[in-house]
Amino acid sequence: MKYAILVNKKRCTGCWTCSMACKVAHDLQPNEWWLTVRTIGSGAGIDEPAGQWPNCTMSWQPVYSKKCMHCADRVAEGEEPHCVYNCPTHALSFGNLDDASSAISKRMDDLINRGYRIYKLPKWEGTRHNIYYADI
Ligand code: SF4
Numbered sequence: 001m002k003y004a005i006l007v008n009k010k011r012c013t014g015c016w017t018c019s020m021a022c023k024v025a026h027d028l029q030p031n032e033w034w035l036t037v038r039t040i041g042s043g044a045g046i047d048e049p050a051g052q053w054p055n056c057t058m059s060w061q062p063v064y065s066k067k068c069m070h071c072a073d074r075v076a077e078g079e080e081p082h083c084v085y086n087c088p089t090h091a092l093s094f095g096n097l098d099d100a101s102s103a104i105s106k107r108m109d110d111l112i113n114r115g116y117r118i119y120k121l122p123k124w125e126g127t128r129h130n131i132y133y134a135d136i
C-alpha cells in the first residue's frame, strides 16, 4: 500500500477549509497546524497577488507537516482523511498509488494525460512524505 494525497493546484482556492477540518478533527491547540495553505503570490502577505493590475496572479499550495498521519484511524474505517473529505472544490484526492484502479491513480493519470506535471516538495522543506501536487 502506498497511501498518498494528490493536490490539484488548479482547483485550490486557498479557503483553508482543509486546514480547519484537520485542526478541529484532531483537537489541535490554537497555534498548532498539521496542514497550512501557502499563498503563491507576491510573498508580501496571505492574500497579496503578484504582478501589476490587471496582470495579477495568485495561487495556493496546501502544505502537509510531518505531524500529519493521513488520518489513519479514519482510513482504517474506509473513510477519506478529514482534509480531503471537506475540501469544497475537490482539489484533494486520497488513496493507494500502488493500485492502478484506485481513484487517486486514475485522477493522476487523467491529469498527466491533460498535460499536468506531477511533483513533490523538496526534502529540505521537511514536509509529509507521499504528498503529490499537480499543476499545469
Ligand atoms: S485544498 Fe481545498 S480546502 Fe484546502 S485550501 Fe484548497 S480549496 Fe480550500
Ligand code: SF4
Pocket (backbone or CB within 6 Å): 021, 022, 023, 034, 035, 064, 067, 068, 069, 070, 071, 081, 082, 083, 084
Ligand atoms: S490527512 Fe488527516 S492528519 Fe493529515 S492533514 Fe489531512 S486531516 Fe490532518
